[in-house]
Structure formats: C-alpha cells, structure tokens
Amino acid sequence: MVLDWGAKPAAQATPVEAGKLTPVYVDGRLIAFTDKPEDLIAFLKEKRPEISPEVNFTYNREEDAVYINADAGRMRRPLIPVDKIEEAIKLLPEIEAGNISFSDLVRMGIVELLDVDEEEYAVIAYSLSELNEKHTHLDFTPYAMFGVAASQIPYAEHNNIPRDIIGANMVRQGLGEYVANWRLRFDSRAFLMFYPQRPIVRTRGSEITGYDYRPSGQNLVVALIPMDGYNMDDALVMSRGAIDRGAARAVFFRTYETEAKRQAIIEGDRFENPLPLKKVSGKKEEQYYQKLGEDGIVDPETYVEGGDVLIGKTSPPRFSPELSIGGGYQYTFERRDTSISMRAWERGVVTDVLLATKTGGEKLVRVKVRDTRPPELGDKFATRHGQKGVLGMIYRQEDMPFTSDGIVPDIVLDPHAIPSRMTIGQLYEILAGKVGALEGRFIDGTPFMSEPVEDLMEALKKLGFEYSGEEIMYDGRTGRMIKAPIFIGISYYQRLKHMVRDKIHARARGQMQLLTRQPVEGRARGGGLRLGEMEGEVLISHGAASVIRDRYVEQSDKTIVYVCKNCGTIAFFNQRTNEFFCPRCQSSVEVKPLITSHASKLFVDELMSGHVDVRLDVREEV
Numbered sequence: 260m261v262l263d264w265g266a267k268p269a270a271q272a273t274p275v276e277a278g279k280l281t282p283v284y285v286d287g288r289l290i291a292f293t294d295k296p297e298d299l300i301a302f303l304k305e306k307r308p309e310i311s312p313e314v315n316f317t318y319n320r321e322e323d324a325v326y327i328n329a330d331a332g333r334m335r336r337p338l339i340p341v342d343k344i345e346e347a348i349k350l351l352p353e354i355e356a357g358n359i360s361f362s363d364l365v366r367m368g369i370v371e372l373l374d375v376d377e378e379e380y381a382v383i384a385y386s387l388s389e390l391n392e393k394h395t396h397l398d399f400t401p402y403a404m405f406g407v408a409a410s411q412i413p414y415a416e417h418n419n420i421p422r423d424i425i426g427a428n429m430v431r432q433g434l435g436e437y438v439a440n441w442r443l444r445f446d447s448r449a450f451l452m453f454y455p456q457r458p459i460v461r462t463r464g465s466e467i468t469g470y471d472y473r474p475s476g477q478n479l480v481v482a483l484i485p486m487d488g489y490n491m492d493d494a495l496v497m498s499r500g501a502i503d504r505g506a507a508r509a510v511f512f513r514t515y516e517t518e519a520k521r522q523a524i525i526e527g528d529r530f531e532n533p534l535p536l537k538k539v540s541g542k543k544e545e546q547y548y549q550k551l552g553e554d555g556i557v558d559p560e561t562y563v564e565g566g567d568v569l570i571g572k573t574s575p576p577r578f579s580p581e582l583s584i585g586g587g588y589q590y591t592f593e594r595r596d597t598s599i600s601m602r603a604w605e606r607g608v609v610t611d612v613l614l615a616t617k618t619g620g621e622k623l624v625r626v627k628v629r630d631t632r633p634p635e636l637g638d639k640f641a642t643r644h645g646q647k648g649v650l651g652m653i654y655r656q657e658d659m660p661f662t663s664d665g666i667v668p669d670i671v672l673d674p675h676a677i678p679s680r681m682t683i684g685q686l687y688e689i690l691a692g693k694v695g696a697l698e699g700r701f702i703d704g705t706p707f708m709s710e711p712v713e714d715l716m717e718a719l720k721k722l723g724f725e726y727s728g729e730e731i732m733y734d735g736r737t738g739r740m741i742k743a744p745i746f747i748g749i750s751y752y753q754r755l756k757h758m759v760r761d762k763i764h765a766r767a768r769g770q771m772q773l774l775t776r777q778p779v780e781g782r783a784r785g786g787g788l789r790l791g792e793m794e795g796e797v798l799i800s801h802g803a804a805s806v807i808r809d810r811y812v813e814q815s816d817k818t819i820v821y822v823c824k825n826c827g828t829i830a831f832f833n834q835r836t837n838e839f840f841c842p843r844c845q846s847s848v849e850v851k852p853l854i855t856s857h858a859s860k861l862f863v864d865e866l867m868s869g870h871v872d873v874r875l876d877v878r879e880e881v
C-alpha cells in the first residue's frame with residue numbers, strides 16, 4: 260500500500276536519494292523512501308479502516324523516519340481521538356445497554372489503540388474540562404493511567420510518586436489466594452493466606468482487575484506510636500492477640516518431584532527404600548529414612564524436616580569412571596541411592612502424594628509439603644503506599660496501648676516513618692478505613708475521584724470521634740494515659756512473601772570450593788557469609804590486623820607453599836625421597852615455608868600458565 264501510494268522502493272533508491280529521503284520501515288525492515296512523510300501518514304490514517312486497527316504508523320520527526328508496526332507483542336493503549344468525542348458521547352446509552360462492545364468501538368475508530376511510537380506524538384487530555392485545541396486524544400478516566408498493581412493504591416495522587424512505585428511493586432508480592440484450585444495443584448512453591456479480606460478503602464481499579472474477589476491482605480487497626488524503639492527504622496510492632504486470632508497467617512507449600520527413568524538393557528530407576536538394601540552406594544545416615552512408607556515414599560500427614568528422605572529411589576550403576584575422594588578413578592557396580600530429601604532448612608507436613616505414569620511410561624512421584632507460617636520476628640509487611648517494614652516485636656495484647664473504647668491496635672507503626680516518605684495517601688487511608696469500619700461500608704479511594712477527605716473527617720466527627728482521627732490512648736503496661744493524642748485508624752496491610760525462615764543463615768564449617776579452596780557460596784549449600792572488599796576496608800581502617808588475617812586466611816583458604824631458596828619458585832614435596840624438589844632447578848632444594856591464601860597460589864599458577872615468570876622473594880624473618 261505504501262508503494263502504491265507513491266513511495267520509492269528501497270531497492271530502487273540511489274545512495275544519494277537514500278541520504279536525502281525519509282526511510283519507511285515496516286516492522287523494523289526498510290522497505291521504501293519518501294519525500295512526503297506527513298502525507299504518507301495522513302494517507303495511512305485515512306485508510307486505517309481498510310488496513311487493521313492492529314497496525315500503528317508514526318512519523319518520527321527527530322529521526323526523520325516513518326515507522327509502521329504490525330508485529331505481535333506490542334503494548335498498546337486505548338484512547339479516544341478528539342474528533343470522535345462527540346460521536347462517542349452520542350453512543351453512551353448504547354454502550355451502557357451493552358449493544359456496543361469495546362471491539363466494536365475499536366472497529367468504528369472511536370477507540371484508537373496507540374503503541375509506544377505513536378503515543379510519543381499524542382497529546383492526551385484526562386478530562387473533557389481540560390480539553391483544548393492542542394490535544395489529539397482523550398483518555399477514558401484519569402486512573403486509566405495506572406497499571407494493574409498501581410490501580411490498587413487508594414489516594415495514590417496524594418503520595419510521593421516513588422512511594423507509589425514501591426507500593427505497586429509490593430502489591431505483587433502480597434500473599435493471598437493466588438488461584439482457586441490451589442488444593443489440586445502441585446506448584447513448586449506457593450504461599451496461601453488464611454483469611455484474606457477485601458480492603459475497606461478500595462479503588463475502582465480493584466473492582467475492574469478482580470482484586471476484590473481475590474484479595475491479598477487484611478484490614479488491620481494501626482496506631483502511630485514509637486514503641487520502646489521496637490518499631491524504629493521501619494520496623495513494626497504487632498499484637499500477639501491479633502496473630503493468635505489469625506492476622507497475617509499464611510501457609511507455604513513446596514512440591515518435591517522425581518521420576519523413574521527407564522534404561523535400554525538393564526533395569527532403570529526404582530522407587531524403594533534404599534536403607535535395608537545391601538548393594539546400594541551413597542546412602543545417607545539411617546535416621547533420614549525413618550519417615551518412608553512400605554512403597555519407599557512418605558505417607559500423607561507425616562511431619563518431615565530438613566534432610567528427611569521423602570521419595571526413596573535407587574538408580575542403576577553408572578558404567579563410567581567416577582573421580583574418587585582419594586584421587587584417581589573408580590568404577591561402581593552397585594546401584595546408587597538417588598532419593599529426594601527435604602531441603603536442609605525447611606520443615607512441614609506432607610499434604611499430598613501423587614503417583615502418575617507419563618506418556619512415555621516413566622513413573623512420576625510428587626510430594627507436596629505444607630508449612631504453616633504465623634507471622635514471626637523479621638517477616639515483611641507493607642501497606643499499598645510503599646510503607647514497608649519488618650516485624651520488630653510482638654507484644655502481648657494486654658501490654659499494647661488501648662483507647663478509651665478499649666480498642667487495641669493490631670499494628671503499631673513509628674510516626675517517624677511518615678514525614679520523610681510524604682505518603683499523605685497513607686494517612687488518608689487510615690482515616691477512611693476508620694470511617695468505613697465505623698459506618699460498615701466500603702470507601703472509594705480511587706485516585707482523582709475519591710470521596711473527599713473533608714467529608715470523611717466530618718463523618719468521624721458525627722460518629723463522636725476527633726475529626727483528625729486522633730484519640731487519647733493508655734499504656735497497656737502501666738495503665739497511664741499517653742501524653743499526646745494518638746492517630747489511630749484502619750489500614751490495609753499485606754504480608755509479603757519474604758520471610759526470615761527462608762533467609763536465615765549461619766555457618767561454622769562447611770563445604771569448600773574445589774578450585775579456590777574458599778567456602779562455597781549460597782544458603783542452599785550452607786555457604787559462607789562473604790567478608791567482601793568494603794568490609795575488609797573497614798577492618799583495615801580500624802587496624803584490626805588479626806581479624807583480617809583470621810577471616811581472609813585462617814577461616815578461608817589457608818595454605819602453606821614451599822618456596823625454593825635458590826630461585827624463588829614453588830617447590831614440590833617428593834614423598835619417596837622425603838625432600839623438596841624444585842621444577843626450575845631440577846634438583847632437591849632447601850625451601851622456605853610460606854603461609855598464604857590458596858587464591859594467591861592459584862594466581863601465581865595462572866600467571867605461569869600464561870608464560871609470565873614468577874619468583875617469590877622470601878627472606879628470613881626479622
């Protein structure tokens with residue numbers, strides 16, 4: 260169509276023309292040149308009904324290029340072109356009656372879908388009242404600018420934008436009922452909240468996205484008080500009573516899975532308890548096999564913890580040599596233990612065991628383990644306003660502060676968490692939540708079109724409360740009045756998936772890397788906690804030489820190398836003659852023992868492998 264209109268095909272253009280004319284790209288491929296890009300766009304726009312609403316065209320003035328996009332996977336945004344607004348208003352009753360669908364509107368050209376290229380040159384109005392002659396498009400509603408996660412945030416327009424972004428990111432991490440058929444599924448990892456609630460302060464976005472029907476949080480009573488320092492620096496104090504009543508309680512599922520592979524000539528994998536079998540190599544200690552049933556698989560409702568074997572399995576011997584611990588190769592003729600065990604730091608109760616046969620005939624076993632997770636110190640929580648924090652202390656209900664009505668907060672937040680974040684929306688939500696709970700209704704907190712906060716404050720006053728949301732509170736331990744009015748209300752809190760139980764880690768001794776002889780990395784392998792470059796610098800600045808030596812050498816990759824006194828190369832120990840042999844001097848030599856890190860020795864070796872001569876200048880100690 261572009262060529263029919265009169266653009267010059269790319270193959271026919273001379274280099275001079277190519278330099279002067281505007282290139283036309285279709286899905287990123289150069290197909291033609293034109294000298295009238297604006298006219299081409301106007302022509303294509305006119306022909307849009309004939310082409311497809313799926314195609315977007317842009318003349319990029321900065322690059323002087325025409326882009327025509329028709330490929331899949333482009334993010335596009337529905338908008339009403341200004342010249343179609345009147346038509347759209349006329350159709351409103353029809354749309355409301357359900358006679359015209361959204362795709363009808365797209366087909367009629369009343370709704371245009373702009374891709375990122377086209378959006379760049381659109382001037383979008385958010386309401387009819389602000390519309391002027393510069394605008395090219397009108398959005399349906401102001402909150403349409405938000406995505407799925409961001410549209411859950413009530414009073415978002417009152418927040419500092421970075422906080423809304425943080426809040427939107429954490430809405431995705433909140434625990435809830437992630438699917439309705441979780442009971443039947445074998446997800447490799449899954450969290451489920453016990454009592455998710457619809458937020459009292461809701462948005463139209465939460466209705467449209469279906470969040471109201473699958474929420475991921477609870478409406479909790481919050482008070483803003485510094486609590487003995489246990490909620491400083493974004494920590495959170497929670498009431499034991501609230502936790503015991505089921506607040507933020509969740510369960511964690513993990514599926515362990517393995518299949519019995521079949522082999523051509525010999526017998527393949529077998530599900531069985533390897534413990535009583537004599538000719539099986541690589542078995543663990545006896546205690547780990549105690550939970551297995553007759554069939555070599557754990558029974559449902561068995562308590563299991565770190566290291567316990569869940570699925571007993573043996574595999575045929577490998578007919579290839581294996582590197583043995585003492586050095587040299589070794590052939591194994593015994594069957595091997597290839598059982599699946601619990602992860603080292605986890606625990607739980609077996610919920611489901613699935614036995615199945617795959618289409619190829621391989622047997623498959625899946626074991627789902629559940630672990631109930633009541634909130635514990637260090638677990639992460641967040642509101643929808645990016646006010647995140649970890650649980651710093653759990654107070655007994657009777658030690659928590661209370662109001663004259665006897666209301667005890669579920670969560671106590673430090674007021675210092677508010678001013679620097681400028682999350683005014685959070686304060687509005689607490690206030691609105693309070694009104695909603697007292698009046699027994701949901702409050703609309705949709706950004707740009709929410710219930711005015713002034714009305715909510717007025718409502719609080721009518722309900723017999725302070726219009727500011729503040730109340731006089733009493734210390735639970737002493738019974739004394741707190742000498743300041745306390746801001747208390749209800750906020751929607753999410754329990755996030757990051758829990759201490761999954762992150763806690765310590766190491767004394769453990770696995771070492773083969774190459775560097777330093778501790779291995781990672782929690783799953785029981786790895787070391789790295790004392791990095793920056794931490795080392797701190798120790799240097801304190802002059803803590805012994806600590807540095809202990810961390811970097813003694814507790815890490817300490818080695819002794821024997822350096823030839825003659826020439827300074829690293830000598831070998833000859834066990835037969837009980838002497839040191841220098842590869843450079845080609846004779847037995849006197850050596851000087853040198854304590855270093857194995858990494859240094861490795862570095863010397865690597866330099867030598869790169870044809871760099873390395874001599875160590877060792878002298879007698881002073």
Ligand SMILES: [Zn+2]
Nearest residue numbers: 823826841844
């Ligand atoms: Zn030598």
